[in-house]
Amino acid sequence: MTRMDQxxxxxxxxxxxxxxxHPSQGHRHGHGHARVQAPAREQTQAHGHGAGHGHGPSAGHxxxxxxxxxxxxxxxxxxxxxxxxxPFTAAVVxxxxxxxxGGAPSHKHSGVGFDRQTRQATxxxxxxxxxxxxxxxxxxxAGGGSGGAAAGQTPGGTxxxxxxxxxxxxDRGRTFTEIVQPDQPRQLHQGxxxxxxxxxxxxxxxxxxxxxVNRTFPMALLAGVFALAVVVVGRLRGVxxxxxxxxxxxxxxxxxxxxxxxxxxPLLVAVIGSSAIMxxxxxxxxxxxxxxxxxxLGTLISLALIGxxxxxxxxxxxxxxxxxxxxxxxxxxxxxxxxxGLLLAGVIIGSLGVLDDVTVTQTSxxxxxxxxxxxxxxxxxxxAAIRIGRDHIASVVNTLVLxxxxxxxxxxxxxxxxxxxxxxxxxxxxxxxEIVRTLVGSIGLVASVxxxxxxxxxxxxxxxxxPEAETSTGGHPLPTRGGRGRRRKR
Numbered sequence: 001m002t003r004m005d006q007x008x009x010x011x012x013x014x015x016x017x018x019x020x021x022h023p024s025q026g027h028r029h030g031h032g033h034a035r036v037q038a039p040a041r042e043q044t045q046a047h048g049h050g051a052g053h054g055h056g057p058s059a060g061h062x063x064x065x066x067x068x069x070x071x072x073x074x075x076x077x078x079x080x081x082x083x084x085x086x087p088f089t090a091a092v093v094x095x096x097x098x099x100x101x102g103g104a105p106s107h108k109h110s111g112v113g114f115d116r117q118t119r120q121a122t123x124x125x126x127x128x129x130x131x132x133x134x135x136x137x138x139x140x141x142a143g144g145g146s147g148g149a150a151a152g153q154t155p156g157g158t159x160x161x162x163x164x165x166x167x168x169x170x171d172r173g174r175t176f177t178e179i180v181q182p183d184q185p186r187q188l189h190q191g192x193x194x195x196x197x198x199x200x201x202x203x204x205x206x207x208x209x210x211x212x213v214n215r216t217f218p219m220a221l222l223a224g225v226f227a228l229a230v231v232v233v234g235r236l237r238g239v240x241x242x243x244x245x246x247x248x249x250x251x252x253x254x255x256x257x258x259x260x261x262x263x264x265x266p267l268l269v270a271v272i273g274s275s276a277i278m279x280x281x282x283x284x285x286x287x288x289x290x291x292x293x294x295x296x297l298g299t300l301i302s303l304a305l306i307g308x309x310x311x312x313x314x315x316x317x318x319x320x321x322x323x324x325x326x327x328x329x330x331x332x333x334x335x336x337x338x339x340x341g342l343l344l345a346g347v348i349i350g351s352l353g354v355l356d357d358v359t360v361t362q363t364s365x366x367x368x369x370x371x372x373x374x375x376x377x378x379x380x381x382x383x384a385a386i387r388i389g390r391d392h393i394a395s396v397v398n399t400l401v402l403x404x405x406x407x408x409x410x411x412x413x414x415x416x417x418x419x420x421x422x423x424x425x426x427x428x429x430x431x432x433x434e435i436v437r438t439l440v441g442s443i444g445l446v447a448s449v450x451x452x453x454x455x456x457x458x459x460x461x462x463x464x465x466x467p468e469a470e471t472s473t474g475g476h477p478l479p480t481r482g483g484r485g486r487r488r489k490r
Contacts (some may be wrong), residue, residue: 077459081293088300089279095272101258120214121196123188124175125163134159134179157181162188164210166196176208186213193217237285244281251277252349260345266338267307270345274303274352286360291367294459298359298452303348306444310347313436314340323430343433351441354396358445359452362389366456378461382453389449397442404438 160180166172176196180188188194193214199207230238256273260266278299286292314321321339322331331339365385370376376384405412408431415425425431 077462078290081290081297081459085293085296088275092272092275092279095268096255096276099259099264099269099272100255101262101264117198117200118211119166119171119196119198119208120168121164121166121194121208121210123162123190123192123194124165126188126190127161128158129161131157131159131179131181134161157183160188162210164188164194164196164208166208169198171198171208174208176205178210241285244284247280247284248277251280256345256349260337260342261334263334263336266341266345267311267348270348271303271307274348275300278303278352278356282356282360290459291363291456292360294456295356295359295363295452298363298448298455299352299355301451302355302359302444302448303352305447306351306440307344307348309443310344310436310440313440314344314347317432317436319343319429319433319436321433323433343437347437347440350437351444354400354441354445355448358389358392358396358448361392362449362452363456365389366453366460370460376461378457381457381461385453385457386450389453393446393449396445400442400445401438404434408434 159182162178162180163175164178166174166176178188180186188210193216194210195212195214196208197211227242230242232238234241251273255276256269259269259273278296282292282296282299286295319340321341321343322328327339327342330337330342362385365388366381369381369384411430412425415428415431426435
């Protein structure tokens with residue numbers, strides 16, 4: 001056997017007169033790079049992707065591998081990471097137990113907006129009638145008054161008289177009529193599934209009215225297509241991501257929302273709930289490893305920064321969090337609820353999902369760079385990974401801004417119609433809330449890149465496991481890391 005050294009460039013060997021390679025020069029397989037230790041002795045230390053195993057004096061142990069779970073770090077580093085995350089996890093668990101609400105508090109429905117009883121119903125019959133004959137000017141428009149001109153503007157028009165059957169509740173099977181004006185945006189059709197509002201204190205013939213369309217089937221179908229796509233592409237990792245998503249919704253609906261309604265501090269509830277979601281989602285999707293733990297630490301630090309900045313600027317800008325009908329209704333039902341704290345809680349929860357993506361990506365980048373070149377120190381790892389992070393920052397910040405702009409598009413359109421100046425628009429509380437939400441979240445995202453990258457670089461570069469007591473047949477110790485050179489049989 002002869003040793004095949006892996007250098008970035010190998011000069012061609014001696015050639016025969018016919019141009020073919022000399023027998024002493026075999027075909028080299030694989031790829032990698034090496035650092036020459038002693039040219040006189042022609043010793044190298046190689047690492048990279050390859051196939052086969054080499055044994056002999058000063059030979060590295062090479063093998064074929066693919067990108068997969070990160071190599072475990074040393075026991076000392078695992079203890080350091082555990083010393084930070086175990087108390088934090090214990091504090092989150094204690095917070096969940098202490099603040100667990102046991103369900104949303106009950107209250108008497110006000111009958112306003114979403115705070116009303118509803119029933120599932122079906123449109124069984126639709127006939128055209130004269131609007132004047134049914135006194136359309138006194139009828140409630142279908143869809144809870146969501147649109148349409150005043151009935152008095154079309155007294156001679158043709159309206160629709162819909163017969164609607166109640167399908168759920170104690171009045172199941174009961175029917176009522178709904179008058180639909182011709183200029184209303186939502187028209188009813190025979191066989192259509194709808195949602196009916198129920199007001200028990202109203203006169204019997206006015207207790208039910210159509211408020212919306214039942215969208216259960218198309219929404220469930222879309223959710224099924226999404227889940228199928230995730231599983232087909234992500235396989236087991238996709239399944240775990242869906243389970244983590246379900247757990248996140250469970251924490252949101254069973255802990256965060258009820259705890260806030262029962263009077264707990266919205267900021268404290270958001271921090272504990274977000275931390276629980278972060279721990280469950282990251283470890284469930286990416287495994288219990290040092291790589292995931294570094295991503296958790298980076299996310300935690302970034303969330304803390306977002307919380308501090310959000311608290312400072314929400315108070316400084318005097319944002320009340322009570323800016324529309326929904327928040328006004330919540331404040332009317334629960335006057336003691338801290339609406340500005342609720343706004344801050346929304347900022348933290350909204351930023352968590354994007355933070356997970358950034359921190360996991362940066363941590364994985366550092367780990368892969370280290371696997372490719374174990375001799376690279378923390379500064380080199382940081383510089384290489386931060387270049388990846390800069391590209392990520394540009395795309396993520398733009399995504400976050402556009403997401404908030406898309407959600408507030410109707411509001412921005414109203415300001416455009418009113419021809420308001422940019423300063424006047426930005427100064428209004430409705431827009432100022434979105435600006436603060438966007439900028440605070442973006443600052444946290446930007447900060448998460450260098451923070452997570454630095455943590456990952458320090459953890460990986462500090463991992464100096466002691467060499468294993470393995471020796472080759474020649475009595476020379478085998479390196480535990482980086483010795484991935486190969487031999488060739490002649």
